[in-house]
Amino acid sequence: MPIVVSPxxxxxxxxxxxxxxxxxxxxxxxxxxxNIPTFHIKDTFIAYASPDSTYAVTCRLINGAKMxxxxxxxxxxxxHIKQLLISARNRGVEVLIMLDFRKxxxxxxxxYQELQTFGCKIEQAPxxxxxxxxxxxxxxxxIIVIDGEWTxxxxxxxxxxxxxxxxxxxxxxxxxxxxxxxVAVRSPQLADFFLNLIKNDLKLTSPSTNFIESEFSKxxxxxxxxxxxxxxxxxxxxxxxxLDPKVKVTVRPILTxxxxxxxxxxILSKAKKSIYIENQYIRGxxxxxxxxxxxxxxxxxxxxxLNVRIVLGKIFGRDDYDxxxxxxxxxxxxxxxxxxxxxxxxxxxxxxxxxxxxxxxDEESVLISSxxxxxxxVSSNREAGLYIVYEDLAKxxxxxxxxxxxxxxxxxxxxxxxxxxxxxxxxxxFVKVAAADHIEV
Numbered sequence: 001m002p003i004v005v006s007p008x009x010x011x012x013x014x015x016x017x018x019x020x021x022x023x024x025x026x027x028x029x030x031x032x033x034x035n036i037p038t039f040h041i042k043d044t045f046i047a048y049a050s051p052d053s054t055y056a057v058t059c060r061l062i063n064g065a066k067m068x069x070x071x072x073x074x075x076x077x078x079x080h081i082k083q084l085l086i087s088a089r090n091r092g093v094e095v096l097i098m099l100d101f102r103k104x105x106x107x108x109x110x111x112y113q114e115l116q117t118f119g120c121k122i123e124q125a126p127x128x129x130x131x132x133x134x135x136x137x138x139x140x141x142x143i144i145v146i147d148g149e150w151t152x153x154x155x156x157x158x159x160x161x162x163x164x165x166x167x168x169x170x171x172x173x174x175x176x177x178x179x180x181x182x183v184a185v186r187s188p189q190l191a192d193f194f195l196n197l198i199k200n201d202l203k204l205t206s207p208s209t210n211f212i213e214s215e216f217s218k219x220x221x222x223x224x225x226x227x228x229x230x231x232x233x234x235x236x237x238x239x240x241x242x243l244d245p246k247v248k249v250t251v252r253p254i255l256t257x258x259x260x261x262x263x264x265x266x267i268l269s270k271a272k273k274s275i276y277i278e279n280q281y282i283r284g285x286x287x288x289x290x291x292x293x294x295x296x297x298x299x300x301x302x303x304x305x306l307n308v309r310i311v312l313g314k315i316f317g318r319d320d321y322d323x324x325x326x327x328x329x330x331x332x333x334x335x336x337x338x339x340x341x342x343x344x345x346x347x348x349x350x351x352x353x354x355x356x357x358x359x360x361x362d363e364e365s366v367l368i369s370s371x372x373x374x375x376x377x378v379s380s381n382r383e384a385g386l387y388i389v390y391e392d393l394a395k396x397x398x399x400x401x402x403x404x405x406x407x408x409x410x411x412x413x414x415x416x417x418x419x420x421x422x423x424x425x426x427x428x429x430f431v432k433v434a435a436a437d438h439i440e441v
Contacts, residue, residue: 025128025134025137026134027128027134027135027136027137027380028134028135029135030126030135030136030201030204030257030382031200032257032258033197033255033258033259034258036252036253036255036258036259037193037253038250038251038252039187039189039190039193039250039251039252039253040248040249040250040251041185041187041189041190041245041248041249041251042245042246042247042248042249043185043186043187043244044185044186044242044243044244045183045184045185045186045242045243045244045245045249045388045390045393046183046184046185046240046241046242046243047181047182047183047240047241047243047393047396047397048154048181048182048183048184048240048241049179049180049181049182049238049240049397049400050156050161050162050163050164050177050178050179050180050181050182050355051161051164051166051174051175051176051177051178051179051180051234051351052166052168052234052237052238052239053166053168053238053239053240054154054156054162054163054180054182055080055163055164055165055166055167056166056167056168056169056239056240057152057182057184057240058081058084058144058152058163059084061144061146061150061152061184062084062085062088062146063084063087063088064146065088065091065093065146065147066091066093066147067093067094067147067148068093068094068095068096068145068146068147068148069085069088069093069094069095069096069144069145069146069147070096070143070144070145070146070195070198071095071096071097071098071143071144071145072097072098072125072139072141072142072143072197072198072201072382072384073097073098073099073100073141073142073143073144073157073158074099074100074138074139074140074141074142074157074370074441075100075108075157075158075159075437076097076099076108076111076112076157076158076159077105077107077108077111077157077158077159077160078158078159078160078163079111080163080165081158081163082111082114082115085097085115085120086114086115086118086120089115089118089119089120090118094121095115095119095120095121096120096121096123096198097112097115097120097121097122097123098123098124098125098139098198098201098202099112099122099123099124099125099139100125100127100129100138100139100140101124101125101129101130102129123202123205124205125139125201125205125382126139126201126202126204126205127139127381127382130205132205132206133204133205133206135201135204135205135382136257136380136381136382137376137380137381137441138376138381138382138441139201139381139382140370140371140372140377140381140382140383140441141370141382141383141384142154142155142156142157142182142370142384143194143197143198143384145191145194145195145198146191147191148188148191148192148195149186149187149188149191150184150185150186150191151184151185151187151190151191151194152182152183152184153182153183153185153194153368153369153370153384153385153386154180154181154182154183154368154370155180155181155182155355155356155357155358155368155369155370156178156180156181156182156355157355157437159178159437160177160431160432161176161177161178161352161353161355161431161432161433161437162177162178162180162355162437163177163180164176164177168239168240171237174233174237176229176230176233176350176351176352176431177351177352178351178352178353178354178355178356178437179278179346179351179353179354179355179356179400179404180355180356181278181356181358181368181397181400182368183368183386183388183393185251185386187251190251190253193253194253194384197255197384201382226431226432226433227352227431227433228431229352229431230348230349230350230351230352231349232349232350233350234350234351234403235350235403235407236403238396238399238400241396243390243392243393243396245390245392249388249389249390249393250388250389250390251386251387251388251389252386252387252388253384253385253386253387254367254369254371254384254385254386254387255382255383255384255385256371256377256378256379256380256381256382256383256384257379257380257381257382260371260378260379260383260385261288261291261378261379263387264292264295264359264367264378264387265291265292265294265295266295267359267361267365267367267387268292268295268296268298268299268359268361269295269296269298269299270299271296271299271303271306271361271362272299272303272306272362273303273306273307273362273363274306274307274308274309274360274361274362274363275296275299275306275307275308275309275359275360275361276307276308276309276310276358276359276360276398276401276405277309277310277311277358277359277360278310278311278312278346278354278356278357278358278401278404279310279311279312279313279354279356279357279358279372279373280312280313280353280354280355280356280357280372280438281312281313281372281373281374281440282310282312282327282331282373283327283373283374283375283440284327284328284330284331284334284335285327285330286374286375287375288375288378288379289373289374289375289378290334292373292378293331293334293335293337294335296308296335296337297335297336297337300336308337308342309342309344309401309405310337310342310343310344311344311345311346311354311356311401311404311405311408312343312344312345312346312354313345313346313353313354313355313438314345314346314348314353314354314413315345315412315413315414315415316415316438317415318415320415321412321414321415324412325412328343328412331343339410339411339412340410340411344405344408344409344410345408345409345411345412345413346404346408346409347404347407347408347409348409348413350407352431352433353437353438354404355437357369357370357371357372357385358397358401360394360397360398360401361394363391363394363395363398364389364391364394365387365388365389365390365391365394366387366388366390366393366394366397367385367386367387367388368385368386368388368397369383369384369385369386370383370384370385371383371385372440372441374440374441376441377441381441
């Protein structure tokens, strides 16, 4: 489990810090998007995954930007992505970022202050982190729109573990990280949809240039976390894959709070062959998540041979372990999904964490998105995903899932407690952990 490191250096339980606290707030009801369009796209798709290829795709597309980069993202703590955006701004590219800024995130504040200094425009999302405009519990989406042409939708934040600086052409210096996935789609119509989504969310809040600077004066600061780095490389590295379909591909935006719970339970219940899921966690006893699990059970009742396999993330702390024991027993008794047979946990000897939010249906269609399976994730955050009916694309993610499943832990992994010293840190055997990659959202 991660260790809190904040001078003076000390070890502490993560669950006792702000790292593990999801602070609810009273939110207003945001305008609901009705009649979300389905797109039919015959253009380029790029599939990618972390830790393998997310940075390479991001670097290539941002470096190719000529006019505009618009981003809506939950966490931005990776300096190497900051530098890409500053370089784009220096070329004259407009850069606008809507961020979900949380109090005490001084590393993040420093990055955004530098981005502002070099001419990037920063706006605060209308979420619980906003002092005046609270329309979503969290603006947890990861949307990047480039030149009104490319849209990137992904599960991973701009954190060092979700977008490690790996070069596809030079895998010899591989950097470990989270399992995450993303897709880039070239379509002016889709880009326009997501551009308008971000702009409409920004209309819910008042523009401010002072909220970042004010964070530097606050006494509270989110602790600094490190943990023991995975001790081996993933068994296989997956380069990004560019696909150019011969026929139009059906692409459906899946948004929270707008249509996730209308669309995804129906899609799950109609599965005939298989349902494969990677997610950070599944909060089975939460009411909205129970509806998703009930949809899987419905499909399994209709098709008893339905192959349901789920890979989850690591467990952080004794309290989380005890809760997961109860959670897995509830999921087994209520929905007949069984540990090992249906549910496993990411191999943390290869990955820092499973931060993914993947669903593959019948090996033919795929959801790439930001939604965790919590009630806030599927009903009251701002989240974004794409449901894509394209077998060749689904098979790319399936090949990664199959490997992750084959190496996943077959029992609930107990948290490991390690005290660390300055000498340990200096040895380079640890990775920095972004709180936003692990907190329940």
